Amino acid sequence: MAEVDNKQVIFKRYIDRLPEETDMEIKVSKIKLEAPKGSGAFLVKNLYLSCDPYMRGRMRDFRDSYIPPFVPGQPLEGFGVSQVIDSDNPDFKPGDLVSLITGWEEYSLIHRTEQLRKIQPDDIPLSYHVGLLGMPGFTSYAGFFEVCSPKKGEFVYVSAASGAVGQLVGQLAKLHGCYVVGSAGTSKKIDILKNKLGFDDAFNYKEERDLDAALKRYFPQGIDIYFDNVGGEMLDAALLNMRIHGRIAVCGAVSQQSFSKPRGIFNGFNLISKRIRMQGFLQHDYLHLYPRFLEDVISNYKQGKIVYIEDMNEGLDSAPAAFVGLFSGKNVGKQVIRVAHE
Amino acid sequence: MAEVDNKQVIFKRYIDRLPEETDMEIKVSKIKLEAPKGSGAFLVKNLYLSCDPYMRGRMRDFRDSYIPPFVPGQPLEGFGVSQVIDSDNPDFKPGDLVSLITGWEEYSLIHRTEQLRKIQPDDIPLSYHVGLLGMPGFTSYAGFFEVCSPKKGEFVYVSAASGAVGQLVGQLAKLHGCYVVGSAGTSKKIDILKNKLGFDDAFNYKEERDLDAALKRYFPQGIDIYFDNVGGEMLDAALLNMRIHGRIAVCGAVSQQSFSKPRGIFNGFNLISKRIRMQGFLQHDYLHLYPRFLEDVISNYKQGKIVYIEDMNEGLDSAPAAFVGLFSGKNVGKQVIRVAHE
Numbered sequence: 223m224a225e226v227d228n229k230q231v232i233f234k235r236y237i238d239r240l241p242e243e244t245d246m247e248i249k250v251s252k253i254k255l256e257a258p259k260g261s262g263a264f265l266v267k268n269l270y271l272s273c274d275p276y277m278r279g280r281m282r283d284f285r286d287s288y289i290p291p292f293v294p295g296q297p298l299e300g301f302g303v304s305q306v307i308d309s310d311n312p313d314f315k316p317g318d319l320v321s322l323i324t325g326w327e328e329y330s331l332i333h334r335t336e337q338l339r340k341i342q343p344d345d346i347p348l349s350y351h352v353g354l355l356g357m358p359g360f361t362s363y364a365g366f367f368e369v370c371s372p373k374k375g376e377f378v379y380v381s382a383a384s385g386a387v388g389q390l391v392g393q394l395a396k397l398h399g400c401y402v403v404g405s406a407g408t409s410k411k412i413d414i415l416k417n418k419l420g421f422d423d424a425f426n427y428k429e430e431r432d433l434d435a436a437l438k439r440y441f442p443q444g445i446d447i448y449f450d451n452v453g454g455e456m457l458d459a460a461l462l463n464m465r466i467h468g469r470i471a472v473c474g475a476v477s478q479q480s481f482s483k484p485r486g487i488f489n490g491f492n493l494i495s496k497r498i499r500m501q502g503f504l505q506h507d508y509l510h511l512y513p514r515f516l517e518d519v520i521s522n523y524k525q526g527k528i529v530y531i532e533d534m535n536e537g538l539d540s541a542p543a544a545f546v547g548l549f550s551g552k553n554v555g556k557q558v559i560r561v562a563h564e
Numbered sequence: 565m566a567e568v569d570n571k572q573v574i575f576k577r578y579i580d581r582l583p584e585e586t587d588m589e590i591k592v593s594k595i596k597l598e599a600p601k602g603s604g605a606f607l608v609k610n611l612y613l614s615c616d617p618y619m620r621g622r623m624r625d626f627r628d629s630y631i632p633p634f635v636p637g638q639p640l641e642g643f644g645v646s647q648v649i650d651s652d653n654p655d656f657k658p659g660d661l662v663s664l665i666t667g668w669e670e671y672s673l674i675h676r677t678e679q680l681r682k683i684q685p686d687d688i689p690l691s692y693h694v695g696l697l698g699m700p701g702f703t704s705y706a707g708f709f710e711v712c713s714p715k716k717g718e719f720v721y722v723s724a725a726s727g728a729v730g731q732l733v734g735q736l737a738k739l740h741g742c743y744v745v746g747s748a749g750t751s752k753k754i755d756i757l758k759n760k761l762g763f764d765d766a767f768n769y770k771e772e773r774d775l776d777a778a779l780k781r782y783f784p785q786g787i788d789i790y791f792d793n794v795g796g797e798m799l800d801a802a803l804l805n806m807r808i809h810g811r812i813a814v815c816g817a818v819s820q821q822s823f824s825k826p827r828g829i830f831n832g833f834n835l836i837s838k839r840i841r842m843q844g845f846l847q848h849d850y851l852h853l854y855p856r857f858l859e860d861v862i863s864n865y866k867q868g869k870i871v872y873i874e875d876m877n878e879g880l881d882s883a884p885a886a887f888v889g890l891f892s893g894k895n896v897g898k899q900v901i902r903v904a905h906e
Contacts, residue, residue: 279837287837288808453832466630467849472835486828490795493814493844495621495629500842502835507809 225252231326231541233292236283238482240549245281246298246542253329257310263333264314266304268324269564271538272352273545273557274300274386275476282481288504297325298545301352303341304330305564311335319343321351326541328561337506346523347532348564353556354523354530355516357505358386361473363515364508366394369471369501370447374399377441379460382451382476383424384411384531386556390519391449392421393528400447403440405456407551414531414554433459444468452477454485461489461498470500476549531555567594573668573883575634578625580824582891587623588640588884595671599652605675606656608646610666611906613880614694615887615899616642616728617818624823630846640668640887643694645683647906653677661685663693668883670903679848688865689874690906695898696865696872697858699847700728703815705857706850708736711813711843712789716741719783721802724793724818725766726753726873728898732861733791734763735870742789745782747798749893756873756896775801786810794819796827803831806840814844818891873897 232249257265277300280292292298302324306314314320319341324330332338341351353359365387366372378395380388383404392415395402404415405427415424423440430436437445437459444465450457453475460470478484492498522528533553535544541559548557574591599607619642622634634640644666648656656662661683666672674680683693695701707729708714720737722730725746734757737744746757747769757766765782772778779787779801786807792799795817802812820826834840864870875895877886883901890899 457832472832474836475833478833481833484830484833486830487832488826488828490799490814490829491817491820491823491826493842494816494846496844497846497849498844500835502838502840504836504839507839 225254226329227251228253228327228329229538230297230328231538233281233294233296233298235294236291237281238480240479241278241281241546243542243546246545248539248542253331255329256308257331259310261310261331261333263331264309264311265307265329265331266320266322266324267307267329268302268304268327268561270303270349270352271324271326271541271559271561272301272356272358273541273548273553273559274358275474275548277545278549279481284481288506297327299323299325301357302561303348303351304332314340319348321356326538328538344520346520349532349534349558349560350530352558353386353532354390354528355519358556359390359519359530360508360512360515361505362387362390362394363519364505364511365449365471365473365503366391366398368508368511369503370449370469372398372400372447376400376446377443377465378402378447378449379437379441379445380404380421380449380451381427381456381460382406382474382551383421384414384419384555385451385476385553387473388449388451389415389419389531389555390528392419395447396420396422397522397527405436408554411551411554418529418531427456434462437463447471449473450475454478454487458487458489461487461492464492464496464498466496468496468498470498472500472502533557535559537561567596568671569593570595570669570671571880572639572670573880575623575636575638575640577636578633579620579623580822582821583620583623583888585884585888588887590881590884595673597671598650599673601652603652603673603675605673606651606653607649607671607673608662608664608666609649609671610644610646610669610903612645612691612694613666613668613883613901613903614643614698614700615883615890615895615901616700617816617890619887620891621823626823630848641665642668643699644903645690645693646672646674656682661690663698668880670880686862688862691874691876691900691902692872694900695728695874696732696870697861700898701732701861701872702850702854702857703847704729704732704736705861706847706853707791707813707815707845708733708740710850710853711845712791712811714740714742714789718742718788719785719807720744720789720791721779721783721787722746722763722791722793723769723798723802724748724816724893725763726756726761726897727793727818727895729815730791730793731757731761731873731897732870734761737789738762738764739864739869747778750896753893753896760871760873769798776804779805789813791815792817796820796829800829800831803829803834803840806834806838808838810838810840812840812842814842875899877901879903
């Protein structure tokens with residue numbers, strides 16, 4: 223079989239700062255569009271790739287984490303939606319659609335089937351399988367229901383609230399009967415939070431000189447649940463505004479520029495006086511709940527009770543900029559790269 | 565009835581730094597040794613007073629905490645063991661021994677009976693009712709069993725390990741089948757931890773230039789449970805050494821000199837990657853467990869499976885220095901003031 227061009231986004235070097243476009247490069251290599259006999263692998267055409275903030279953790283030269291670092295000279299990898307083209311695995315046949323961990327390239331040879339799901343034909347947009355129905359959506363679900371221990375009527379604050387995770391957290395909290403306020407960094411996002419995602423209120427943190435004062439304004443009675451996607455200064459301000467027995471789900475720290483020199487957290491005293499539970503989590507500890515999650519969210523989506531905002535970039539060439547943009551909040555909603563049309 | 569002298573330790577002024585002896589003064593006032601008719605109160609002679617680090621929180625001019633600040637010009641107050649002298653309350657009669665919140669003075673008129681327990685005659689030292697069987701002991705019990713979710717065989721680290729709370733945490737953890745290492749600030753305390761309290765190992769944190777390296781030496785496999793009594797730098801080092809799904813019970817921050825300018829915590833990233841639960845707590849949220857606690861601990865004490873180290877100061881005059889000494893680790897074991905002999 224003839225080889226074809228395979229455009230790739232190559233990871234160039236380890237960093238301990240915010241990613242820049244020059245940490246990646248576009249390269250074209252060659253690939254045979256077949257799964258080698260006896261390999262048990264299958265070959266996919268990548269349709270959608272997910273840009274997620276956690277990926278910068280894989281750009282560090284640090285092996286003691288839950289996921290290994292990227293390999294310099296190799297394509298980045300992440301969640302994606304792909305179509306099987308050729309298969310040496312009896313469970314997958316050409317035409318099958320899968321959500322999986324795949325390479326940032328046009329075609330990938332897939333050996334591992336962990337965290338891989340076959341997508342059944344449905345009227346839900348395919349790209350939602352890396353967002354609403356994928357890792358970010360499930361992060362919202364597991365984090366909100368399993369970590370936050372929410373009760374009806376509680377006051378919930380979500381930072382990075384229009385992002386891939388935050389937007390669903392807020393909607394789940396509303397469906398659960400909570401009062402929900404979100405923060406984000408542009409007036410467009412604030413408008414989306416209030417008018418499309420159904421948050422009770424929202425504010426632009428970039429327009430607030432004093433985050434503590436802002437939270438006191440939006441939560442005069444205090445915060446029961448803080449779903450933290452940003453860390454740093456906002457987390458510190460939230461600690462000052464938590465209610466007794468409040469819970470903080472520590473999901474991400476996208477505000478932090480560096481792993482080795484983070485801004486400190488100074489208001490930890492509140493943990494004791496307010497008996498706060500602050501808990502880090504990763505969605506993959508809760509995978510036993512995935513079927514229930516899919517059922518719940520798909521049902522709510524089909525009834526129009528949940529919506530999902532995507533920011534779709536076209537083509538692999540746009541991937542480095544889209545990924546880098548996550549850390550300055552350039553994306554409006556879940557950032558996805560469309561590699562090829564379905 | 566004639567008035568008698570009532571020596572008192574008066575709280576002088578609000579502070580936001582470590583307490584100093586001059587923040588208190590000894591004064592002698594007069595008191596009638598009777599409970600006014602119709603008051604429902606009773607008059608006690610204070611026998612033992614408890615010096616506890618949390619009390620400095622009451623020296624701040626800060627009303628938004630779980631306990632109100634001290635009143636300048638009035639005696640300090642805290643846990644104590646006292647004997648009823650006169651009573652206008654039918655539930656208490658002269659001669660009764662009680663553990664309660666009382667004034668730092670020779671005699672106190674007691675109006676409130678919350679957090680007050682009658683002490684049944686027993687062969688346990690009376691002063692243990694402000695230590696092993698009192699608030700600090702119950703803090704250890706509730707914190708270890710309810711907050712730390714311990715499992716047999718887990719690796720437990722306790723800071724300020726020879727203190728009022730730490731010493732019981734370590735012993736409970738040993739009885740539960742855990743591997744326990746404690747830290748403290750003098751070689752005498754390290755000796756007590758290893759040879760009297762049964763810790764598996766112990767180290768003097770003041771002799772360690774690199775706390776992270778010290779913890780890696782004592783916990784090559786990492787820490788499942790960190791019972792944090794000190795906060796600050798040690799908490800940050802522990803965060804680096806927690807195992808996946810580790811738990812941190814945030815009990816105190818005695819290392820911190822100031823509430824308004826604490827040292828920051830910089831290693832919070834580990835909360836996510838290791839899925840750590842970090843939880844502040846106060847013993848009084850768990851008072852429903854107090855009867856079970858008393859039964860368990862008294863039984864273990866009587867079987868010689870639990871011991872308790874006290875640092876006993878004689879006389880109210882010694883109270884300010886004893887209290888201030890808590891914050892430099894001068895006390896060896898639970899700091900108590902003997903106000904009067906039984």
